Amino acid sequence: MTAPSRGGQHLAIRYGLGPYPGTHGEVICSAKLVPVVGPHSPIRELKEPFIQENSSILIADRTGETDGTEFCRATYFCGRNWTGAQVESSTSFARADLALQAAICGMGVALGRTLLVEDDIHNGFLIPIGKSVATKAKYWIVTTASFSATPTYREIRKFFKEEVQNSAQVYAL
Numbered sequence: 288m289t290a291p292s293r294g295g296q297h298l299a300i301r302y303g304l305g306p307y308p309g310t311h312g313e314v315i316c317s318a319k320l321v322p323v324v325g326p327h328s329p330i331r332e333l334k335e336p337f338i339q340e341n342s343s344i345l346i347a348d349r350t351g352e353t354d355g356t357e358f359c360r361a362t363y364f365c366g367r368n369w370t371g372a373q374v375e376s377s378t379s380f381a382r383a384d385l386a387l388q389a390a391i392c393g394m395g396v397a398l399g400r401t402l403l404v405e406d407d408i409h410n411g412f413l414i415p416i417g418k419s420v421a422t423k424a425k426y427w428i429v430t431t432a433s434f435s436a437t438p439t440y441r442e443i444r445k446f447f448k449e450e451v452q453n454s455a456q457v458y459a460l
Contacts, residue, residue, distance in 0.1 A: 298430035298443065302400075303356050305427045311435035313444065315426040316451045318401040319419040320363045326411055328393040346386045346397040347379035356424040358383065358400055366420030387413065402426060405454055426451075 306312045322345075324330050330344060351358030378395055380386045383403060390397035391412050399413060400422070407413040428447055434440050 297434050298428055298440065300447070301427045301429050302358075303424050303427065305425065305429075307427070307429055310429045311432045312427045312429045315428050315447050316401065317425050318422050320358065320366070320398045320400055320422060321404065321415045321419040322363070322396045322417040323387070323390055323399045323404055323408070323413040323415050324396050325391040325393045326414055328390070328395075330396060330416070344395040346389045346395045348383040348386045348398070349379050349381050351383055351398075357422040358398065358424065360398065362422055363398055363420050367418065402451070402454065
């Protein structure tokens with residue numbers, strides 16, 4: 288992160304395990320994983336047991352599978368106590384947003400995570416088809432130590448926390 292005095296960014300929102308060395312970081316909220324499909328997907332009526340028994344329909348986010356954030360099928364299966372379930376996938380993408388777009392288009396089941404899918408669920412683009420599972424990764428507001436001491440930072444932090452709280456009350460994933 289570039290120091291604000293050089294005209295760079297003042298803060299960032301990060302999803303991960305944190306804290307991030309050399310920065311001031313605060314947790315905004317925890318995250319959950321939830322399996323989602325598009326509204327026209329024939330899978331939408333089959334619900335969870337089908338996911339466990341047919342994991343090849345899962346659309347993978349390759350980055351989430353390997354970056355240590357636990358944004359992956361193995362974490363979801365473990366959180367559901369689905370021991371022995373296969374976690375292979377026939378379709379994968381390098382980014383979560385692409386996996387979610389594939390689910391919207393009916394290509395299979397993607398894992399959505401808190402703050403990334405609520406609007407698409409609310410607007411009918413995605414349908415949750417299983418229970419949510421908490422992850423160790425969280426959303427963090429990250430900045431420099433000097434900027435964290437400013438009134439501007441405190442107002443921005445307050446805004447983000449209020450927005451997350453409002454989202455949690457509306458969507459309750």
